[in-house]
Amino acid sequence: QVTLVESGGGSVQPGESLTLSCTVSGRFFGSYSAAWYRQVPGKERELVADIAKGATSATNYADFVRGRFTASRDNAKKMMYLEMNDLEPEDTAVYYCNARLPTLTFWGQGTQVTVSS
Helix, strand or coil, X not given: CEEEEEECCEEECCCCCEXXXXXXXXXXXXXXXXXXXXXXXXXXXXXEEEECCXXXXXXXXXXXXXXXXXXXXXXXXXXXXXXXXXCCHHHCEEEEEEEECCCCEEECCCEEEEECC
16 A cells, blocks of 8 residues: 655746656555546546556656656655646646556545646
8 A cells, every 4th residue: 555645736827837746655666557647626537647667667648748748756766756847727737646556546635736827
């Protein structure tokens, strides 16, 4: 079992950048697949980026963030990151990190990102 805590959210203007962090506690984080999701009120939680387990940590991105966001993980430090550049008002949401095994999924509490002029 792992516990996830997001940090780094805040309010920025369009075009600015933020980097979110996810601190993971627990064992064997390297064995978990990981991901970043986001959710706005009234809508379903949507996938932002998925980071595979393993040495390559291959990452897949949602079309709406490809080229602007970079997701990464550091298994030794038990950390995940989401670097967000060129933010748009449509990126306003609560962002969650996620770690999962085939039969278990763990979520952080979320961190608010607001993009507004």
